[in-house]
Amino acid sequence: MKKLLTVIIILAVVCFGCAENPTTAVTKEKNGPAKSEQPAISVTNYTNGTTIRYPVPLLRGTLADANATSVRIINTSSNRVARQMNGLAYEGNFKVLTELVPGGNKLIIRAGNHEVSLALNYEPQTNPYIVRVFYLTDKKGNTEYQTPIENDPQDYRGKLDTAMKLMQTFCAERMNDMGFGRVTFNLEFDDDGRVVVHKLRAEEGAEHYHRMDGLKLWSYTGRLISRNLPYSKAKNLVIPAFTRFDPNAGKAYAHTALGGGTLALFGGGNLFTWPSSLSDAQNAFMDTRIIDTKKFFSDSVGRHTFWATASTTIGAALHELGHTFELPHSRHNQDIMTRGFDRFNRVFTLIEPPHAGRKDSYEFNESEIAFWAGPSAAWLKFNRWFALDEKDYSEQNRTTITLEKDSGNILVTSAHGIGNIVLADKGDAYTHVPMDYNQPAPLRVDVPVAMFVKHLIGEHPAIRVIDTQGLSTVVTLRELMPWSFVRSWRFSPFTVPWDDPKSFVPVDSKRLKAIAASAASAGLSKSETAYVDFLPHFPPERHRNVAAYAVRTFTSDKARDVRIFTGSDDALRVWLNGKLVTQALELRAASMDSESNSAKIHAGENTLIVEVSQGAGGWGLYLRIEDQKGNDLALTEDGKVVTIEMPVSKTAPVDSEN
Numbered sequence: 001m002k003k004l005l006t007v008i009i010i011l012a013v014v015c016f017g018c019a020e021n022p023t024t025a026v027t028k029e030k031n032g033p034a035k036s037e038q039p040a041i042s043v044t045n046y047t048n049g050t051t052i053r054y055p056v057p058l059l060r061g062t063l064a065d066a067n068a069t070s071v072r073i074i075n076t077s078s079n080r081v082a083r084q085m086n087g088l089a090y091e092g093n094f095k096v097l098t099e100l101v102p103g104g105n106k107l108i109i110r111a112g113n114h115e116v117s118l119a120l121n122y123e124p125q126t127n128p129y130i131v132r133v134f135y136l137t138d139k140k141g142n143t144e145y146q147t148p149i150e151n152d153p154q155d156y157r158g159k160l161d162t163a164m165k166l167m168q169t170f171c172a173e174r175m176n177d178m179g180f181g182r183v184t185f186n187l188e189f190d191d192d193g194r195v196v197v198h199k200l201r202a203e204e205g206a207e208h209y210h211r212m213d214g215l216k217l218w219s220y221t222g223r224l225i226s227r228n229l230p231y232s233k234a235k236n237l238v239i240p241a242f243t244r245f246d247p248n249a250g251k252a253y254a255h256t257a258l259g260g261g262t263l264a265l266f267g268g269g270n271l272f273t274w275p276s277s278l279s280d281a282q283n284a285f286m287d288t289r290i291i292d293t294k295k296f297f298s299d300s301v302g303r304h305t306f307w308a309t310a311s312t313t314i315g316a317a318l319h320e321l322g323h324t325f326e327l328p329h330s331r332h333n334q335d336i337m338t339r340g341f342d343r344f345n346r347v348f349t350l351i352e353p354p355h356a357g358r359k360d361s362y363e364f365n366e367s368e369i370a371f372w373a374g375p376s377a378a379w380l381k382f383n384r385w386f387a388l389d390e391k392d393y394s395e396q397n398r399t400t401i402t403l404e405k406d407s408g409n410i411l412v413t414s415a416h417g418i419g420n421i422v423l424a425d426k427g428d429a430y431t432h433v434p435m436d437y438n439q440p441a442p443l444r445v446d447v448p449v450a451m452f453v454k455h456l457i458g459e460h461p462a463i464r465v466i467d468t469q470g471l472s473t474v475v476t477l478r479e480l481m482p483w484s485f486v487r488s489w490r491f492s493p494f495t496v497p498w499d500d501p502k503s504f505v506p507v508d509s510k511r512l513k514a515i516a517a518s519a520a521s522a523g524l525s526k527s528e529t530a531y532v533d534f535l536p537h538f539p540p541e542r543h544r545n546v547a548a549y550a551v552r553t554f555t556s557d558k559a560r561d562v563r564i565f566t567g568s569d570d571a572l573r574v575w576l577n578g579k580l581v582t583q584a585l586e587l588r589a590a591s592m593d594s595e596s597n598s599a600k601i602h603a604g605e606n607t608l609i610v611e612v613s614q615g616a617g618g619w620g621l622y623l624r625i626e627d628q629k630g631n632d633l634a635l636t637e638d639g640k641v642v643t644i645e646m647p648v649s650k651t652a653p654v655d656s657e658n
Helices: 154-176 204-210 216-229 279-284 306-324 339-347 374-381 447-456 509-520
Strands: 028-029 041-043 050-052 058-063 070-076 082-089 093-097 103-111 116-123 130-137 197-201 234-240 245-248 252-253 257-262 265-267 399-403 410-414 416-426 428-431 444-448 461-467 471-478 486-499 546-556 561-571 569-574 577-586 595-601 604-614 620-627 631-633 639-644
Touching: 041 103, 041 116, 058 154, 070 093, 082 279, 093 279, 093 410, 103 257, 130 154, 130 216, 130 561, 154 197, 154 234, 154 279, 154 306, 154 339, 154 374, 197 216, 216 234, 216 257, 216 265, 234 306, 265 306, 279 306, 279 620, 306 339, 374 416, 374 428, 399 461, 410 416, 410 461, 416 444, 509 546, 509 604, 546 639, 561 569, 561 577, 569 595, 577 595, 604 620
Parallel strands: 050 116, 130 197, 130 234, 234 265
Antiparallel strands: 028 116, 041 058, 058 093, 070 082, 070 103, 082 093, 103 116, 245 252, 257 265, 399 410, 410 444, 416 428, 416 461, 461 471, 486 546, 546 604, 561 595, 561 620, 569 577, 569 604, 620 631, 631 639
């Protein structure tokens, strides 16, 4: 820096524990000497020479002129359309986007008669795990989206290019604010720095897809991509062109919000509100035009303005991409993985404009801006799509999650190193295990069950682990506590051929008594896990096309109305005291709680008989019993019924899928 200029350090607090110290940029008057008291322009979230791995940084800073309403940024190293852009200023703060070219970039930020220079380096990612964007048309290839704008240019490519860059920037800036550095997903860019938008043509007319529900359209789109442009290292965001709002029915067709696996699908009914270029991005989030909801779709949680609809729908598209990154829903109000996506706009603006339900502008604070909450951010830190550079990954998952009987702790081990541990319920993340991410990833973490239960709100708690290779493991608390399952059985030595998988073998009351009698002389066999494996109990020549039986007798001090939860590989029948209570005729893999049915336990002795029919491969059973209050009923080794009261609330989570 020139000796004539005075350097003043500005201390600024950056939201959510920013990992990067704010910096002071040296400012100068265009036609006068440098000021000595306070710099006219300070960039608080970047320092000179910073290298980033995505093309669109969001610069934040302060202005000495509290009345300024805009700033201007010029990338003197670029000759692209976005070389010059305007940014927003409000009460002495500013935010401005700029687009970088690969290599060094010299930026000039101007406000009034003052300017500041800032040098940033852009090094494109080498990560082969990418996010692709598709524009889905009907068989005619019609790319027009529904719009109230007269002479709308219908620039879907510009809108998708801009939205994807904003999502990429959001991830990097907010991950950095959470202390994880500016990590984000990679995109496909052409030679001019524009995001590649794949036009995907469906096989039928738009009306055909209007009749589909969201899940069917999601499944169909996934198959279409697999046939036409498969790539195993891609997560795919698809926007249908043929989303349409019917004013008479008051319904939007082909509008859905679903994400998982490799596909995120989000309806294109509000593309008309999306910015078509980076230069328009901040203006789009300040656009107070009202949407006529009698004629057009408004996905804006009742706010019905262009800016609110753009914020909700771009944010919701990122939400669905989050599911493809294996993120569950969140319980933090501002997390993108909950309704925080409605506040996507606030990352890029300083004040929120009025909307249909609020006549005044709103001065939000830092805690009201959309972000990745702790469980989400810590998970993304180790996700392969946020790796920035190509790595030699292992495909062998080396993570184990077990319950230690002596300490009562949940033991998580991984030969690759443990990246993050999230505690969740029904797919909703509610907390994560604190870890020091500046230290090498631990190979072992002990999680007290008390910590698990402390945060529990739902009915199906689970522990989710991602290792340093980006491989995930999910185990439910019920799986870790297998004593609630019936694990001890007496196996009948007899088996019956099962040649027709479309029907059960004949069994009557006489046959059931014979099965129970034959099993009575067998020893009580106990499984170490919740899954009762039938294969070790029968010789290999009887491991295919056969039905076998396990029996358990027990006593109860009183009559009880219960529900029996089962899962099996393959077909299953369950009799309690000679009455058929469960049957599932299908070739399937065993899964806990695949079905449940009501039953009645007698006072005194009771007999359970299960028939598991085997086609080929795995062969086994899950079975557990609950009372009317939802408490587990366990069978002790001496054959008594005891109640296990699980320390969980039955309150449903507040947040839900968009």
